Amino acid sequence: MIRNINRKIIGICILCGIYAYTSAQEADIKAAETAYASEQYDRAVELYESVLKSYGDAYELYYNLGNSYYKTGKIAHAILNYERALLIKPGDGDIRFNLEMAKQQTVDKIEPLQDFFLKTWFRSVQNLIGVDSWATAGIFCFVLLICCLVLFFFSKWMRLKKTGFYLGIVLFIVVIFTNVFAYNQKEELVNRNGAIVFTPTVTVKSSPDHSGTDLFGLHEGAKVFIKSTVGDWNEIALEDGNVGWINKKDITVI
Numbered sequence: 001m002i003r004n005i006n007r008k009i010i011g012i013c014i015l016c017g018i019y020a021y022t023s024a025q026e027a028d029i030k031a032a033e034t035a036y037a038s039e040q041y042d043r044a045v046e047l048y049e050s051v052l053k054s055y056g057d058a059y060e061l062y063y064n065l066g067n068s069y070y071k072t073g074k075i076a077h078a079i080l081n082y083e084r085a086l087l088i089k090p091g092d093g094d095i096r097f098n099l100e101m102a103k104q105q106t107v108d109k110i111e112p113l114q115d116f117f118l119k120t121w122f123r124s125v126q127n128l129i130g131v132d133s134w135a136t137a138g139i140f141c142f143v144l145l146i147c148c149l150v151l152f153f154f155s156k157w158m159r160l161k162k163t164g165f166y167l168g169i170v171l172f173i174v175v176i177f178t179n180v181f182a183y184n185q186k187e188e189l190v191n192r193n194g195a196i197v198f199t200p201t202v203t204v205k206s207s208p209d210h211s212g213t214d215l216f217g218l219h220e221g222a223k224v225f226i227k228s229t230v231g232d233w234n235e236i237a238l239e240d241g242n243v244g245w246i247n248k249k250d251i252t253v254i
Contacts, residue, residue, distance in 0.1 A: 025055050036064065041071040059088035063095055070098070075105045076221040080196045083223070083254045087189055090127035106221035112239035131185035138178035145171040195236070195251040197222040204244035208233030215244040224251060 032047035048065040052058075066081035082099040089095065115123075129137075148171060151164030197218050205212035208230040218224070224236040224246070234251065237243045 025051070028054070029061070032064065032068075036068055036071075039071075041068050044068040045072060057084075057088060059085040059092065059095070062088070063092075063098070066098065066102070070102055075102055076196055076198050078102045079106070079221050079223070080198075080252055080254060083194060083196065087192070087254065089130050090185065091129045103221070107219035108222040110222065110238050110240050113241050126181045126184060131182050131189065134178050134182035134185065138175055138182060141171050141174045141178060145175060192254050193226045194254040195224050195226055195234075196254065197224065197246075197250060198252050199250040202246060202250045204236070204242075204246050205233075206244060208235070208245045212245060216242060218246075226251075226253070 028047065028051045032044050032051060035041075035047055036044040045065065045068045048061055048068060052061050052065065062081045062085035066078045066085065069075075069077035069081060079099065079102045082095055082102060085095045086092070086099065126134075145168055148164040148168035151160050152168060155161050155164065197220055200220050202218050204215045204218060206215055207213070222238075224238060226234045227237055227243070228235040229248075230245075232248050233245045234248055235243065236246050236251075
């Protein structure tokens with residue numbers, strides 16, 4: 001009897017703790033939204049940064065933080081947070097639109113290299129939804145695939161056998177693609193190689209030291225991709241194919 005009472009007390013305490021945690025999070029987010037609506041953008045930035053630090057990643061928070069930074073004129077910070085939001089929810093049109101608006105405020109206009117059309121199509125389909133949605137779709141299609149296999153092996157009617165067979169093939173292909181999409185997006189979330197330049201002007205070098213040859217310049221807000229690291233230097237690549245070395249302190253990883 002005493003043991004059961006203790007378990008109930010522990011359960012109630014856990015539920016109360018969860019409720020208090022959720023209530024505090026909602027209150028902090030509401031305060032940030034109120035500050036933004038009141039055009040207190042610096043305050044909104046402070047509050048959204050605090051919420052992210054206390055409660056973890058969420059695309060809505062990164063998106064709203066990006067909007068707050070954009071209103072304060074800190075374009076590099078806005079781009080960084082829009083990019084972080086896009087990693088979590090790549091199919092969101094509002095995030096992409098605001099990111100493009102912020103990029104138009106930067107000095108460097110980097111034209112991406114043209115990829116093979118199948119690769120472009122593959123990435124566009126992959127970015128329709130996020131990793132969790134692809135994983136859910138994969139599980140759902142796998143369950144349907146099992147049902148089709150049951151029809152094929154155990155049904156007494158030839159029409160159902162054929163339906164199970166052909167539909168199973170389609171579902172098998174879909175399961176493969178959904179898992180590939182989910183895996184790729186998970187890798188992008190975990191192994192983040194994108195970064196934003198946070199120094200007003202930086203010179204990209206030919207080698208990982210200050211004595212290297214000057215290759216080209218970048219400005220605050222430019223996006224780069226980290227290829228390798230040597231000491232305090234990162235080898236970076238741009239979307240237009242240019243490569244070089246930049247000091248770690250000049251960029252912030254997405």
